[in-house]
Amino acid sequence: MSGLNIDTDHFSPDYATARRRFHDAARAAGAELHTLPLDPAGPAGEALAIDVAWLGERHPQRVVMHTVGLHGVEAFAGSAIQLNLLRQPPPLAAGDALVLVHVLNPFGMAWIRRTNENNVDLNRNFLKQGEAWSGAPDLYRRLDFLLNPPSLPGFDWFYLHAAWLALRHGYQPLKQGVAQGQYEMPRGLFYGGRQLEQGPSLYLAWLGQHLRGAQYLFALDVHTGLGDWGEEMLILDPVSRGTNAADLRLALDRPLIDATDGGSAPYGIRGGLGGILPSALPETRIDFLLQELGTYGPLRVLHALREENRWHYFGTGGVNHPAKKALLEALCPASIGWRHRAVAHGVRLAEAVANWAFSRNDK
Secondary structure (H helix, E strand, O other), X not given: OOOOOOOHHHOOXXXXXXXXXXXXXXXXXXXXXXXXXXXXXXXXXXXXXXXXXXXXXXXXXEEEEEEEOOOHHHHHHHHHHHHHHHHXXXXXXXXXXXXXXXXOOHHHHHXXXXXXXXXXXXXXXXXXXXXXXXOOOHHHHHHHXXXXXOOOOOOOOHHHHHHHHHHHHOHHHHHHXXXXXXXXXXXXXXXXXXXXXXXXXXXXXXXXXXXXXXXEEEEEEEEEOOOOOOOEEEEEOXXXXXXXXXXXXXXXXXXXXXXXXXXXXXXXXOOOHHHHHHHHOOOOEEEEEEEEEOOOOHHHHHXXXXXXXXXXXXXXXXXXXXXXXXXXXHHXXXXXXXXXXXXXXXXXXXXXXXXXHOXXXXX
């Protein structure tokens, strides 16, 4: 990935530092800053908020929106990508806007959690009108004893149990049953909540207020943890009036996975962010692409999530515990090589998306 000027120093040690850097970089780039304050506080009592940097047209026709941190702790890589983008923004013409949304789940980033203050996985929290805030896969219920043990972190043969279960049920059914989202066990992994959470509610309201007049929106949402080490996986969530997968693959010159294709998608979810955007912006053409930056194998990531959750509920939840450090490593490896590749993937994709989106002439 030579030829791209990447600064891995933009990886911040904590949420407060990342937020300060984002504000400074946004001001230096001439961006307009918006802040959506949230009720919870960080480990040192610091304020938490969803911050938005807006570059370009105030009432745009075409918008590229780059979001990070829907899964809190995953924001460390996404924040570094956004700092690099603010340092060298893509060119904007009349009618264009670049919108960078910094940390959709600041509680999770600040406390080194994937979930928010109510243990809600926010990418399972955007249920559509009429969907029930209830239910869990049968397989998840049967695996509750393994996924969510009511005890402090500690050795308990997790990997042996998980390997046996994969042999018994099959790897893909096991992955689908565990990760798709559940609405019955509030202390469990992948819990989607009982109502729309504060952060998502404020964010959707902000979208409706500021982007309702846009003709076209390309939403790019950055995650980490899924896929091969240092590589990107691009998952297209088809939404109403969006671009078909074949045309978007050609436009971006990248392999894309259709989220509705059960044969190629890693797993399906309920309550994902992409599916709710047409409701927030009913008159806007929308493309939604999720960028996954691969880290460690799925069992290591799942084990890290599980141990951090045990520490959160049966320990003090302090951020200096080994379970927190293991989760941070699982979703934002300390490897300089990984960090360089992650930011390079992130910046290059954002640039390709901008080239595509800003060349459109939607009517």
